[in-house]
Amino acid sequence: MDGQSSPASSSARSKPQYFYSESVNLDTERSKENVTVTVRFRPLSPREIRQGEEIAWYADGETIVRNEHNPSIAYAYDRVFGPTTTTRHVYDVAAQHVVNGAMEGINGTIFAYGVTSSGKTHTMHGDQRSPGIIPLAVKDAFSIIQETPNREFLLRVSYLEIYNEIVNDLLNPAGQNLRIREDAQDTINYLQLHDHL
Numbered sequence: 001m002d003g004q005s006s007p008a009s010s011s012a013r014s015k016p017q018y019f020y021s022e023s024v025n026l027d028t029e030r031s032k033e034n035v036t037v038t039v040r041f042r043p044l045s046p047r048e049i050r051q052g053e054e055i056a057w058y059a060d061g062e063t064i065v066r067n068e069h070n071p072s073i074a075y076a077y078d079r080v081f082g083p084t085t086t087t088r089h090v091y092d093v094a095a096q097h098v099v100n101g102a103m104e105g106i107n108g109t110i111f112a113y114g115v116t117s118s119g120k121t122h123t124m125h126g127d128q129r130s131p132g133i134i135p136l137a138v139k140d141a142f143s144i145i146q147e148t149p150n151r152e153f154l155l156r157v158s159y160l161e162i163y164n165e166i167v168n169d170l171l172n173p174a175g176q177n178l179r180i181r182e183d184a185q186d187t188i189n190y191l192q193l194h195d196h197l
């Protein structure tokens with residue numbers, strides 16, 4: 001996720017996932033990828049409009065981010081959502097299949113990345129009017145459990161904050177500054193927070 005003033009691809013630190021080229025069939029290439037990168041633009045806030053901020057990057061179609069001032073500078077992603085897209089739509093297109101996969105036993109991660117105020121909380125948490133990816137995923141997980149009475153499910157939930165390299169458990173006030181260790185028994189080496197388990 002990212003704000004329109006600073007798409008992930010424009011930062012000097014994070015290289016673009018794919019540089020757009022008319023001659024390459026990116027759809028075919030991307031379908032083989034296990035990791036997909038999606039960009040969501042948020043609209044300018046009223047304060048940004050008052051301050052005369054301008055949009056520097058925009059969504060050109062469903063996969064391209066293009067520079068407003070120099071349209072020949074463009075980056076391609078797996079999916080790009082413009083500022084009028086709803087969180088529900090972002091979820092349906094970019095996240096729901098990960099939830100469905102997880103319910104079938106395929107590990108998956110959905111995470112939001114972006115500069116401050118780019119819309120991570122809005123997208124992941126949301127509010128009553130526009131629930132985010134997390135509540136939508138939990139709702140789907142419970143629906144799938146309900147629709148599959150012949151299988152037993154174990155659902156575990158952690159809610160963690162990583163801030164300035166410090167990991168805190170948001171569900172357990174005692175679980176602050178947790179250490180992260182690798183679980184050697186897990187073949188895919190997932191990171192587990194042992195301190196509170």
Ligand SMILES: Nc1ncnc2c1ncn2[C@@H]1O[C@H](COP(=O)(O)OP(=O)(O)OP(=O)(O)O)[C@@H](O)[C@H]1O
Nearest residue numbers: 041042043045114115116117118119120121122123
């Ligand atoms: N798609 C959107 N449509 C409308 N408003 C949005 C959208 N995305 C974000 N906003 C608004 O922009 C502001 C900043 O968004 P948000 O708090 O989600 O950013 P953040 O990335 O979580 O920031 P931080 O890293 O500082 O916590 C909020 O007021 C939020 O309501």
